[in-house]
Amino acid sequence: MPNSRGAFAPSNYRFGLRLSERGYVVGIGDGIALIRGLPTARMDELISFDDGSTGLVFQLSKDMLGAILLAQSQGIKAGMSVQHTGRKLEIGVGEVLLGRVVDPLGNALDGLPDPGFREFHPLEAAAPPIIERDFVKEPLYTGSKIVDALIPIGKGQRQLIIGDDGTGKSTLALDAVINQRGRDVLCVIVLIGQTRASVAGTIETLRQTCALDYTVVVVAEANALPGFRYLAPFAGCAIAEHWMRLGRDTLVVYDDLTRHAQSYRELSLLLQRPPGREAYPGDIFYLHSRLLERSTVLGLPAGGGSMTALPIIETRQGELSAYIPTNLISITDGQIYFDSKLFASGILPAIDIGRSVSRIGGKAQHPAIKAASARIRLDYLQFLELELFARFGARLEAGVEEKLRQGRLLREILKQNPLEPLSEQAHLAWLRAYGEGLLNVLSPEQAAAGLQQVFEQLPGSGLKLESSKSQWLDRLKHWLSETYEPAA
Template sequence: MNWRFLNGKPIMPDNSAAVNLQDYRFGLRLSERGSVAGIGDGIALIRGLPTARLDELISFDDGSTGLVFQLGKDLLGAILLSQSQGVTAGMSVQHTGRKLEIGVGEVLLGRVVDPLGKPLDGLPDPDFSQFNPLEAAAPPIIERDFVKDPLYTGNKIVDALIPIGKGQRQLIIGDDGIGKSTLALDAVINQKGRDVFCVFVLIGQPRSSVAGTIETLRAAGALDYTVVVVAEANALPGFRYLAPFAGCAIAEHWMRLGRDTLVVYDDLTRHAQSYRELSLLLQRPPGREAYPGDIFYLHSRLLERSTVLGLSSGGGSMTALPIIETRQGELSAYIPTNLISITDGQIYFESKLFAAGFLPAIDIGRSVSRIGGKAQHEAIKAASARIRLDYLQFLELELFARFGARLEAGVEEKLRHGRLLREILKQDRLEPLSEQAHLAWLLAYGEGLLNETPPEQATERLHRVFEQLPDSGLKLETPKPQWLGKLKSWLSEAHEPAA
């Protein structure tokens, strides 16, 4: 049934004898109505509606909705938010006076939704009681706090050498198909039991990749505390443009309630391409690589909303892991340089390492975390203090040794230790480690407990140590001598042939 309004109050039309006309007041009422001047490729050009505002919802006579995206002198451009085939030139358009919002809350946990909050998993519509705008101002500085608590990804290289803190924006960058999304999945899976709500945003991905990601999260039990926001490759460009803002709005609601959240944007390269597509369709002046001039502002206003709030503002946090794609490792391309300048560090994936079998293929020399060290636990920080430098020196020595020069005994020893460390740093996908396991391998390597171990056997021995940790009672705060005593005992047992 269609509802109408009298003086702002809803009434039932037509056959309703219950309509109370005593509240009706005669008077002049003005309303704006525009018309569709052109339609195509998910964009509608509207003539009229002179008081329309950016990001305002508008409605078409066939029931379709759009979002005002550009204000021009004669025409305004709108993103279509529905795939209706009934929108045609000349159709009437009118204001709604509302901003685009998405339903938020714990009813979304375990669900797969589109950027408007509509379910894509075949389950009933969520019963929302609260809504958040997709576009919102970033928290002011006075509401923010310092990054001080670690967010563990379960990855040896990241948690030990490129640490991430809650509220940080850490870029994951590299060529296509070398493990960026896998690292993000590991990070989400590792939040199980840590009271962190996760939002995984899939932008412009093919349906097979979307299904694989959802199934991986479900199999690992991570979907229970995760929301998946999907805008597939065949979706309207407006949906792909709105997807990361929808994911951010969902996580921001929990952050304001004092919860810790993690948002993965996979990936912002496709998001930038969608924005470029919309801008070119609306004939905006193209700039470098045909992107519009405000492409930097597009991602900065999104990522600046990720932070850690002070206790007076709720005390929650939103950690962002944006993923960006490079071509042939080119870091100086337009979008990668923009994202590097916005974020608090980057994890760089190198295709040559991937081809050589070093997985995850993280280039430790080019990766950095500018503020994560402030949040790293003191025990892990102390144990990993020299490992990064030792590994980088080993890489230089190994390159020098390829020339076949005669090496001193000390150089040979450093090369052997470096090869051992390289084997230790390798890690299988979807096998995140606890922080206790990180401290265990750091101490075992740093204190020389693995010096007599052949590099090819180091991983197996450490896995047998990791199996002992859950029942050992060892914590990060446990004194170092107790750690070393346990590790020596376990490694000596692991040295014996398995029964």
């Protein structure tokens, strides 16, 4: 019904005195606002400014709070009024995100209309408790010969990808995403602090390989506010966590957490937090642990889904004992180490097998692949030692010379072109053929061409090569002996 001024008022409206807290801005700059007032503000609460800007409470002190600016207008200035919203930061989730490129708040960056979200998930959430978790028991295939055979990854595992800049870390992660096509695994790629050209290249690669159809790309570019770069991995985790709770298998790539840690350090120094080692705040370990602990396998009562995390971290001159790398190594379930010397010598992927390890992935590895690759890691490490010894020019026995030849052949077999992931059947094929000695007729120079022809001889599909006496192996042995002369 109309009120005394002729306007209509809601029927449940009641006149009365209302009190609300209001603060005011005392400082603004570099994506940070310093605010006085709002004594009951909570961490990670959204606050609103009178000009329509929004912020996220990031720090609480005795008489002032610090907030990250999420949406900033040109009119925001000191003295402006600020008030509570009582809400926490959430991001839209669901199937509408597949194939889209969004920022950490869910806003579209691909030129298409914003997704019509019906469901939302908080960016910050507690990791699933132990009682909800299950054992890692299913493999997640990356398509890489070295990884799937020697450093296996299971669904729900947190496997660190570490190495110097420009050694192929992101390429391996892209291979893993591309290899999930047709496997019912939903992927999230988080790009933190990268240039626009690098982001565009990644998206174009996903589009050309049809991997964008089952992938969400969360982007916080290098020129974005530090708050956006800080929130980006939590946004990607929230998107994948929603699907995990619905019983889906997901894969999240964080590229990379070095820039994420630097953004957190920047925010902390702007808010005058006490600096610690390398000027990082004292809670930098907790920052990444609370993010990565959300990746796990859920038991059936909790949904039965999984979230596999592939965080990427950068080293300088191969220094593994630096602050952030040691933190991430202690949090994750293993690491894949990329060596710049291997990369410079043309051994791609430049994975150092001796420094790489998967602590729990072996329990999820397919039994046939596990049995076929049992001795390859040891044989390869022994070859590296023999090769180092042989450089001194010592006279070697015939048996040692043969081991060196087989080691060089294995090194060539393990080489793989980027963005060409292999199926698990192809992995098992070369592992069986190598274990039976069928590939010994190849010289190291013939390895690439011969291996490709071996894959073309594969019968059918699926892991069916369980027996070393299978007809396929007999046929392959005959074909290799007819095609290649025995290697000297």
